[in-house]
Amino acid sequence: MGEERRRQTERLKEIARKLGFCEVGVAAAEPLEQEFVRYAEWLKRGYQATMAYMEREPWRRADVRTLLPTARSVVVVAYNYYNPARHEPFEQEPWRYGKLSRYAWGDDYHDVLRPKLQRLAEELAHLCPGAESRYYVDTGPVLEKAWAVRAGIGWQGKHSNIISRRYGSWLFLGVIVTSADLEPDSPLRDFCGTCTACVQACPTGAIVEPYVVDARRCLSYWTIETKPDMEIPEAIAQRMEGWIFGCDICQEVCPWNRFQKPTADPAFAPRYGQTCLELDAVLQMSPEEFRQRFRASPLTRPRYAGLQRTVRTWKRVVSAKLVDSHADGAP
Ligand code: SF4
Ligand code: SF4
Incomplete structure (x- = not known):
């Protein structure tokens, strides 16, 4: 029985790697006690801001058996999206450009990961006949990061992202909750140490x-x-540092990202070679042009008006800084 379980788990991991997942691990589907207490405290402090979906039925996140009563295992996969391009136009002309977070340079990761995860769940059904599974890519009431730690994928860094010792933190996560009885991995310890x-x-x-x-x-x-x-509060706007969609600063400075490796998936390469957007080009874009340019990309999330609002804010802030630096006699 134990040997069969080990064989099924190993086979599943092989299939996951063939599908392009760089890390795969398994945890037993037990309640998330301490992790849930921390999550509930985070909500209590209001740190979720207006993201109301995080408050919906929070108790379901404490136990995956609220999603699948027969759950025995949780399979966690990570997908590397690191692309080594830089924000060059911004570095040269910050008053003309705004930076996009690396995860948003290409296609929407939900669209890339969902079919792969579906395929993995199908393979699991072949390997463990009769197993029921549910899969999630950043959707549903699942504490993916807590499961990633339990499944030995990585640890949750002080910036709250999952860090793999082999790939760094440029990772998307996917989770399969299953009734299959798989061999669990050991959680990885925290390697942040004294770094801050x-x-x-x-x-x-x-x-x-x-x-x-x-x-x-x-x-x-x-x-x-x-x-x-x-409107973006002034104290935040003054510290935007050119980010008009997302922010990668806490990951860029992380010493563990010296182990980052370029992804083999072209879906995450910068569309049109752009890691930055020209501010005036965004402001002059029509809603139809916005739809065409950002179709099936993460940029649709803030919608046309949201991106325009952010770009207007950064343009105002950087223009004022430019005026101030000239007034101070800077070259
Ligand atoms: S560095 Fe950027 S992404 Fe990280 S916590 Fe600060 S503002 Fe958020
Ligand atoms: S920058 Fe340092 S403290 Fe922050 S996540 Fe990375 S290793 Fe941990």
Whole structure:
């Protein structure tokens, strides 16, 4: 029985790697006790800001058996999206450009990962006949990061992202909750040590304590998740540092990302070679042009009006800084 379980688990991992997942691990489907307590405390402090979906039926996140009563295992996969391109146009002319977070340079990861995860769930049904499974890519009430830690994929860094010792933190996660009885992996310990580079580098102080991010201060929240009619608060706007969609600062400074490796998947290469957008081009874009340019990309999330709001904000901030630096006699 134990031998058969080991064989099925190994075979499943081989298939996951063939599908392009760089890390795969398994955890037993037990309740997430401490992890859920931390999540509930995070909600209690209001750190989810206006992301109401995070507050919906929070108790379901404590136990995957609320999603699948027969659950015995949780399979976690990670997909590497690292592309080595840089924000060159911005580095040269920050007053003309805004930066896009690396994960948004290409296609929407939900569209890329979902069919792969579906295929993996189908293979699991062949390997373990009669097994029921549900799969999730950043959807559904699942604490993916907690499961990634339990499944030995990586640890949750002080910036709250999962870090793999072999790939760094440029990873998308997927989860399969299954009734199959698979061989669990051991959780990985935390390798942040005494480092606090991400906490110190965050321009808005959003990492309010190690491992705790307050979305109300985070640039990713303000540039991706907020409704277009919400103005970016001035204290945040003054510290945007050119990010008009997401923010990669806390990951860029992480020493573990010296192990980052370019992804083999062209879906995450910069569309039109662009890692930055020209501010005036966005402001002059029609809604139809926006739809065409960003079809099936993460940029659709803030919608046309949301992206325009953010670009207008950065343009105003950077223009004022430029005027100030001239007034100060800077070259
Ligand atoms: S994404 Fe940016 S703003 Fe948010 S915690 Fe990281 S460094 Fe801070
Ligand atoms: S920058 Fe340092 S503290 Fe932050 S996640 Fe990376 S290793 Fe951990």
